[in-house]
Amino acid sequence: MSYTDGEAATFEEVTAAAEAPGTTWVWVNAADRGGDGDPAVREGETDVGRVPQPTGELATVTERFDIHPLHVEDVLGDARPKSELLDEYAFLLVKGARFRVGETTFLEEIRTRPVGVFVGDDWLVTVTVDSDDAVEAVWNRLEGADRRALARGADFAGYLVVDRIVDGYFRLLEELEDDIETVEDRVIEAPDPDTLAAINELRRELLSVRRVVWPTRDAVNALSRGDADQIAESTEKYYRDVYDHLVQLVELTETYRDLTAGARDIYLNTLSQSTNEVMRRLTVVATIVLPLTFVAGVFGMNFESMPELGWPYAYHTAMLGMGGIALVLVAYFRREGWL
Numbered sequence: 001m002s003y004t005d006g007e008a009a010t011f012e013e014v015t016a017a018a019e020a021p022g023t024t025w026v027w028v029n030a031a032d033r034g035g036d037g038d039p040a041v042r043e044g045e046t047d048v049g050r051v052p053q054p055t056g057e058l059a060t061v062t063e064r065f066d067i068h069p070l071h072v073e074d075v076l077g078d079a080r081p082k083s084e085l086l087d088e089y090a091f092l093l094v095k096g097a098r099f100r101v102g103e104t105t106f107l108e109e110i111r112t113r114p115v116g117v118f119v120g121d122d123w124l125v126t127v128t129v130d131s132d133d134a135v136e137a138v139w140n141r142l143e144g145a146d147r148r149a150l151a152r153g154a155d156f157a158g159y160l161v162v163d164r165i166v167d168g169y170f171r172l173l174e175e176l177e178d179d180i181e182t183v184e185d186r187v188i189e190a191p192d193p194d195t196l197a198a199i200n201e202l203r204r205e206l207l208s209v210r211r212v213v214w215p216t217r218d219a220v221n222a223l224s225r226g227d228a229d230q231i232a233e234s235t236e237k238y239y240r241d242v243y244d245h246l247v248q249l250v251e252l253t254e255t256y257r258d259l260t261a262g263a264r265d266i267y268l269n270t271l272s273q274s275t276n277e278v279m280r281r282l283t284v285v286a287t288i289v290l291p292l293t294f295v296a297g298v299f300g301m302n303f304e305s306m307p308e309l310g311w312p313y314a315y316h317t318a319m320l321g322m323g324g325i326a327l328v329l330v331a332y333f334r335r336e337g338w339l
Helices: 014-019 056-065 069-076 132-144 147-152 155-188 193-224 231-301 315-333
Strands: 003-004 007-011 023-029 041-046 049-054 083-087 091-102 108-119 123-128
Touching: 003 147, 023 056, 023 083, 023 132, 023 147, 041 315, 049 069, 056 069, 056 147, 069 108, 069 123, 083 193, 091 155, 091 193, 108 155, 123 155, 132 147, 132 155, 147 155, 155 193, 155 231, 193 231, 231 315
Parallel strands: 023 123
Antiparallel strands: 003 007, 003 023, 041 049, 083 091, 091 108, 108 123
């Protein structure tokens, strides 16, 4: 896609788009196959093992815009979010995140997909390993009703992509917030082992968000403070706005982690309290039974000379005495609040 003289044009060939006047945006999806049916990426053997190598359209884009192979490898290899500033372009690697059903479970898990954003003087290249909702949404926006947005420069189009991805983090945390509130209610009302499993799952999901948000914040900061020649001064404030959103996301993530830690502590304390309650009741029962066992043991001894055994009312007296002892102990423990 390119924009010049108030018109946006879409090209099927990379060379045609690159040679078009005005601002050019090229989006390469590594999962797509070219016209010859070959994938955009293949596995290559190197001294350090198997690494993804661009082929077809992706190779053409990297060669045409002089994109360093290591940066493409970072995108295809799912590296952590980062940014690097070169004379030719500014490179920003971010990750889109969303809930998807896991491969080994029917539960939803947070899945991330890398998005490489390469900002040149008058061109923007985005590389994804699969279809990405954020990139597609911005592409459709610029291709449709908001065509003039691309006229503001490749740096502004890159901001739109990054901002859309960061907005997805907020939606992700909103879903996690609802889950945290549900778990907190379960901890108080009816704690069970499934509740603890849900708490641990939430903590793992928040850890996944943290691993994405923290490095993304530092990466975007490099583009917001005027270090990149390809980012116009008028566009830096937009990247600073994204940076502020990421700072807020970091704070929210840490707050939610504290909430889940608190919910886990409440669950463990509730479990400990329940165990103590059971032990207390067992102690009361043992204390009541102990004197009764003593009396029964005394009269159960097989001595020949035990005067009480010959008394006609010995059995009744012993039973009444044992019952009286039990009643006294029950009344005492009830008064002390143990029953």
